[in-house]
Amino acid sequence: MNNDYELYKLKAELCKTFADPKRLMIINQLRHGEKTVGNLTQVLQVPQAVVSRHLAVLRSRGIVTTRRDGVNVYYSLANPRIVDACDIVHEILLEQVARNRDIAEKLLL
Amino acid sequence: MNNDYELYKLKAELCKTFADPKRLMIINQLRHGEKTVGNLTQVLQVPQAVVSRHLAVLRSRGIVTTRRDGVNVYYSLANPRIVDACDIVHEILLEQVARNRDIAEKLLL
DNA sequence: TAATTATATACGCATATATGTATATAAGCA
């Protein structure tokens, strides 16, 4: 029973990794293939140090892997399942929005 | 482009909800049907106030719904998809463990 | 109404997380 708690802690750690909008944007960028830090910095529109730090978090939790080619470091998703997880979060959010819209309509009509 | 960021913030908020071991335990308890705060307090083995606060977080993010029956408040999952999300997190964790085991074996042999 | 049970919230505190800025490391090239 108590040993279970360690498992839930690991799962929570994993979820923490997804609990930041910029990291979710990075994951979304990597969805269709590897990207360099420079690529991601350009897309996210934040200082390069910010991107590097988020990538460090993703690396430390095993969400992404890296490959160096000369000066550039290419990041990619370590596991295709990660995309599925993001998709489900998206779906849950959509259903919440739909539900809220229903409530709003009932209140307004 | 910038409007996208708001969407990622919402998704991150949703992930934050899952980013705590006790909340994950609560969700797992609710997987097979509604439970009272008392039930959950007994399972989690923490002060009742702790459970109530976590339930408040889950409520505020639309993860659970409540139903009062007399003195008791029954909590249940608002969306069956939430279980799917937790299952995928579980799978990702398992694959990570498996990968680490492979690495460990290569190092030891 | 008073007492009891079940649940929710307020307050103070300790820890975690994200960021800006500056700097360090690493590879490639003149």
Add this chain to the structure above:
DNA sequence: TGCTTATATACATATATGCGTATATAATTA
């Protein structure tokens, strides 16, 4: 070697999060 580009990290700081404790609210019953 010195310079430039690409990436990573250190430090200080602001904000967020979880918890223990105490207390508030709500429903039930005597």
